[in-house]
Amino acid sequence: MKIKNLILYSLIGFMLFPLQGCTKSTPVQDVASSSAEQLYDEGEKYYEGKDVPQDHVKAFKLFEQAAIQGSAIAQNNVGAMYFKGLGIERNLDQAFIWTKKASDQHFAEAQYNLGVMYNEGFSVAKDRTKALELFTQSAKQSFPKAQYNLANAYATGDGIDQDEEKAFELYTQAADQNNPEAQYNLGHWYANGIVVAKNKKKAFELYSQAAETGLAEAQYNLAQAYDQGDGIAKNEVKAFEFFSKAADQGLVEAQFNLAVAYSKGVGTLKNEKKALEFYTKAAEKNYPPAQFNLGYMYAHILNDKTQAKYWLQKAADNGIQQANVALDELK
Incomplete structure (x- = not known):
């Protein structure tokens, strides 16, 4: 059966609350007299398990002390840990309060995270306009996840006037900072000549970059490029390799194409048992060609x-x- 090409456009990916590490670390002897920076650095050690046993409870307490002293990065992390329930019982209201404190200090990651909370309605009424305002503030500080989400909004006209040129600009900025979802979407635009001249070689490069991070959709599109000789020399073995990687992550189109490869012996030895396995996986996800x-x-x-x-x-x-x-x- 002919390999089906995946429509290459992903929805907004909400990646919440990354902890931001520092390089310096001064041991805390007395919490009461320690600076916010010292408290934060010590908290990061316990959070990551650097030179000490990992202890999220202790990390939270140290971040909280730094946050009370006004450290924006610590406030963001306290919000993150409340959101995830790490080292403290999950509490979305407290997550919102602390994230907003950091956002009010123009901390880019917190602006992004607060935007996510407004967009999804976490502890606050859903407000797409407010979310986009916060994504914009964060994107202006070059935070790649905000650039990516804002690009998706401009690309689709979701809550904002559609502007594909602005979307392309923001995808590029995020992709240049190695954001895999942006690399993936930008690859789609180069492959299809959206805003920019069609360039299959550039699309292949971007899919490759995103695939290296483990993004299943990019691995699938890379497999398609190798399978069809699209932007790169045809290579059925490499196609099989990347179909396998995407299929292992549960991507139904990849599972189907992997089954086709096994059933025909394309890029691998013919294996009807494996073909049956992957056709079944895709069919059970209600994928008609696999059925x-x-x-x-x-x-x-x-x-x-x-x-x-x-x-x-x-x-x-x-x-x-x-x-x-x-x-x-x-x-």
Whole structure:
């Protein structure tokens, strides 16, 4: 069956509350007399388990003391830990309070995180306009996740006037800072000539960068490029490698294409058992081409008419016309 090309556009990815590490570390002897910087550095040691046993409870207490003294980075981390329930019982109201304190000090990560909370309605009424305002403030400070989310908003016109040129600019800024989702979407724009001249080689480079971080969609598109010789020399072995990586992360299109590769022996040795395994995984996720191919395997290779009819009917119900023909042949 012909390999199906994935539509390459991801939804906004909300990556919450990264802890921001410092390089200096001065041991805290007396919490009451220690500076916010000392408290933060000591908290980071316990959070990461650097030279001490990892202890999120102790890390939270130290971050909290630094936050009370007004450290924006500590306030952001206290908000993060309340949000995640790390070292303290989860409390979204406290997460909002502390994140806002850091955001009010123009801390870029906190502006982004507060934007996420407004966008998703965490401890506050959903407010897309306020979320975009905060993403914009964070993006102006070059925070890549904010640049990426803002780019998606401009690309789709979600809560803001659509502006593909502005989206392209922001995707580029985030991609240049190694944001994999931005690299992936920017690759799609180069591949399809959106705003910029079509450039399959540049698209391949961007997909490669995103795939190196483990982004399944990028791994899949990289596999497609190798499979079709699109922007790179055709290489069925490399295509199989990246289909495998994306399939292992549960991407249904990759699972289907991996099954095709196993069933035909493309880029790997023919293996009907593996083909059956991956067709089944994709079919169980209601992917119609996999349901059809699985039904075909049961009918013509495994000689199981009951399973064949079951999966072919699923495929037919999902609009695969060939499945109706195959069902008639089984009568």
